[in-house]
Amino acid sequence: MEKTNLGLVAYAQSKLALKTIYMLSGFGRVLTRSMVDHRVSTMRCAHTRANEARIRQGIGSYVFDCVGIIKGYLWEEEPGRVRYNIPPGSDQNVGMMYRSATEKGPMNTMPDIPGLLVFTADMGHVGIYIGKVNGVNQYIESTPAWNAWGVTTSADKGHPKGHNRQWAFWGRYHLITYIEPPKPIQRVYTIVRGDTLSRIAARFNMTWQELYELNKDVIGQDPNRIEVGMVLRLQDSIVFIEKIKEVEKVVEVTKPLDETIEKDGVKVRVIIT
Numbered sequence: 232m233e234k235t236n237l238g239l240v241a242y243a244q245s246k247l248a249l250k251t252i253y254m255l256s257g258f259g260r261v262l263t264r265s266m267v268d269h270r271v272s273t274m275r276c277a278h279t280r281a282n283e284a285r286i287r288q289g290i291g292s293y294v295f296d297c298v299g300i301i302k303g304y305l306w307e308e309e310p311g312r313v314r315y316n317i318p319p320g321s322d323q324n325v326g327m328m329y330r331s332a333t334e335k336g337p338m339n340t341m342p343d344i345p346g347l348l349v350f351t352a353d354m355g356h357v358g359i360y361i362g363k364v365n366g367v368n369q370y371i372e373s374t375p376a377w378n379a380w381g382v383t384t385s386a387d388k389g390h391p392k393g394h395n396r397q398w399a400f401w402g403r404y405h406l407i408t409y410i411e412p413p414k415p416i417q418r419v420y421t422i423v424r425g426d427t428l429s430r431i432a433a434r435f436n437m438t439w440q441e442l443y444e445l446n447k448d449v450i451g452q453d454p455n456r457i458e459v460g461m462v463l464r465l466q467d468s469i470v471f472i473e474k475i476k477e478v479e480k481v482v483e484v485t486k487p488l489d490e491t492i493e494k495d496g497v498k499v500r501v502i503i504t
Contacts (some may be wrong), residue, residue, distance in 0.1 A: 234305055236346020236409045240361050242304040243371040243382070249310070251381035252289025253373050254279060255296045259303030259313045262286075262294040285380060295373040295382055297357050298325055301348065305406060321406055326354045332402025341401040344411055352399035358385065360401065370396070418468075422461045428454055435465055 252262055254270065255278055267287055270279040279286060293311065295303060305321050306313045316322045329335060329350050341347060347360045349370060358372035361384075368387045377383070377394050385394040403409055420431060428439040435442075443454045446463045450456065 233408055234406060236344060236407055239301070239304050239346045239359060239407060240371075242307070243300055243359050243361070246293065246295070246300065246303075246382040247371065247384065249382075250289075250292040251373065252286060252292040252294050253296060253375045253380045254286050254289070254294050256299075257294030257296050257373075258299035258315075259293055259295060259307055259311070261311045262290050262292055264290055266294070282375065285375075289380065292381070297373050298323065298328065300359065300371070300373050300382065301328065301357070301404065318406070325350060325357045328357060328404060329354060329400060329402050331405045333405050335400060335402035338398055338401055342411075344403075344409060346407060346409065347401050348404050349398040350400040350402065351396075358396070358398065370398070372396075418464070418466050420463050420465055422457055422459055422463065424459050426457065426459075428457065431463065437465075 246259075254262065254267070255276055256270065256274075260266075264287075267279065267283065267290065270276045271283055302321065302323075303313055306315060306317050308314060323331065328348060332348070338349070341349075341360070343363065345360060345362045349358045349360050350356070356372070356374070358370040361369050361371055363369060364386075367389055370385045371382065372385055373382045374380075374385075376396075377392065379394065383392075383394060384390070385396045387397070388395050417435070420435070422431070428442055432439040432442040439454070442463065442465075443450060445465070445467055449461060449463060
């Protein structure tokens with residue numbers, strides 16, 4: 232099954248509803264006493280030993296470390312049943328995930344694509360970007376920070392529980408297929424200094440003659456006389472209300488409709504027959 236950015240976000244969000252616990256090397260299996268014993272006695276993991284009592288409180292919960300959320304999505308067959316290292320080579324730490332990203336950079340260059348991975352400056356921690364709320368970036372991560380000790384949400388600022396974190400870098404993980412939201416169709420264009428009809432038309436895959444025909448009422452009789460700030464329509468369905476001088480305007484389209492629209496004191500009657 233193809234692993235996508237939207238699937239990664241949905242997977243991470245689903246873990247918010249479960250009891251989870253943070254422990255290094257966790258990737259979504261149910262935590263057992265033997266797993267903790269192995270980290271403490273055999274691996275002699277300093278972090279697990281220092282926080283053993285807190286971690287043992289989570290026995291019976293789903294266990295994740297920060298990279299474990301990403302690995303869990305790649306490896307999980309069903310909640311708690313997780314195969315290891317499928318595909319081979321996918322057992323990576325934070326630095327490896329960043330280095331293998333097909334596209335990456337500092338946070339101020341991050342595109343608005345949910346499912347991108349985000350990284351701290353020291354490459355010691357990774358999270359998942361899930362979108363914006365009121366213009367603020369939101370994330371899901373597994374962390375002991377803020378006494379969360381498991382999978383939790385965080386934000387650039389204003390998180391209701393104070394889970395605010397400053398990430399330094401982002402990356403498109405190479406084992407995830409990124410499905411980008413469709414770009415909005417541009418319907419109008421505002422002329423800037425240096426524009427010509429030919430340059431504008433080429434940008435939107437039309438000829439200057441086609442662009443001019445759409446905007447004769449705006450440009451006038453001379454296609455070479457365009458002005459900075461002039462707004463051009465890019466589709467013939469666009470009607471500029473402020474250009475209509477008549478009290479009534481009839482526009483014939485496809486479905487029965489008779490409606491009067493008023494804007495800035497100008498009334499437009501639209502009759503669809």
